[in-house]
Amino acid sequence: MSIIDSDILAIRRASRIVGTRLALVCTAVVALALLAVFLYILSEISAAELFEPMPDTDNLQVSAVGLLRAATVLGITLIFLAGVLSWLVTRQAVQPLGEALRIQRAFVADASHELRTPLAVLDARLQILQRSLTENDASTPIVAKLRSDTKDLIHIVNDLLKSAEISDAAVKQNILTDVNAAVTAAVKSMELIAVGNKVTIAHTARGPAIAYAPAPSVTRCVVALLDNALRFAPEGSAVTVAVDVTKKSVIITVRDHGPGIQGINPARIFDRFAHSDAAVNASGGESRTGFGIGLSLVRDIAVRYGGSVRVVNSSEQGTAIMLAVPRAKRRP
Incomplete structure (x- = not known):
């Protein structure tokens, strides 16, 4: 049995919302296309001919040029409309993602700040221990390795902090x-x-x-x-x-x-x-x-x-x- 956490549930919920919105957009575009076709047909036939008791099969006269022109205009309009609606839906859909990334950066920055002090204290204590040892002491290489590992951790934390803060830094284009x-x-x-x-x-x-x-x-x-x-x-x-x-x-x-x-x-x-x-x-x-x-x-x-x-x-x-x-x- 697979484990489902809150992140997976949130992703599934967001997927359902985006899918529903795109389905509604497609439905609206199709409905507009049908409406445009109906309006075009109604514009080419009179009301009397439309509601006559015995309909005439030849009462609709549409030229090929007019039909092609109408289809072209309709197609271009629908493509533009679908693009605009999809852009609006996508923009609304990614807003939670942007907020999640902002929260993630804030968490990384806060965690990095909290880790810097204990790591600095640990490194200082290792320095004191290292100075108290002689070169012939068996613990000297181990302490040196510990200091090296501590420096690596400090560098990683600093990189995390800089990466989290860079998006909020003021960009001066004249530097x-x-x-x-x-x-x-x-x-x-x-x-x-x-x-x-x-x-x-x-x-x-x-x-x-x-x-x-x-x-x-x-x-x-x-x-x-x-x-x-x-x-x-x-x-x-x-x-x-x-x-x-x-x-x-x-x-x-x-x-x-x-x-x-x-x-x-x-x-x-x-x-x-x-x-x-x-x-x-x-x-x-x-x-x-x-x-x-x-x-x-x-x-x-x-x-x-x-x-x-x-x-x-x-x-x-x-x-x-x-x-x-x-x-x-x-x-x-």
Whole structure:
């Protein structure tokens, strides 16, 4: 026996409401079509002929041109009417979904706020414990691992909080940023992780690149893309970050030489907590099964400031992800 929770019941109730409304809309459109046909026929026949005792089978005279013209007008009108009514019904149907997403973001933000303090206290206590231990103590590596796990939790909570709050942030379209400087800051912050993974990061830029987006947001996006690339780049390889400028956009492309995105549609890696089927990388290491919230945060930031992010290509030779932000013609 399957378990039915309140969410499933709410979805079923919403499905019934949407189905009923669409059925009513279709019924109204069909009724209007029949009414239009009746009115057209009545306009082509007199009342005397319609109600005569012995009806004449030849009392309705309709030309082919007139019939085609009437059918065309009727069809166009019904298509337009069906589109407008469907749009209105759909708009009303998705309003509860928008409210549910707003409540979800509020819950995530509240939970993240509540978790930050105990995690910070836990990390501080682990620091005190770590300082009290000697290098030869058997507990030293375990405490170091605990601190590392605590930092990972803190980063996840921070990402959750930023993702929940980004929709409520005020967007200032007049903020100008030197994208090359923002990318350089991201590369420097990730170089230590790259060295630990025995991977190099190469940054190339083709001239000035000024964009309408805050510098911290651009840096944050590049850090998330680099973090994803470094997780699966094989040892001895290089991750490249290229900045190009088009007529309307500044394009940042992060490319790695890992095994590529496997077990999931590449477009879905920007969904929150997207997971793929197990896939072992080229060196037999970590499987690409989860993409966390970092890449979804990149998409949220990019869309927020009028940009976009997408997977350019992904194969056994590596993956390239392109981030585009609106280009500005003047310097900040």
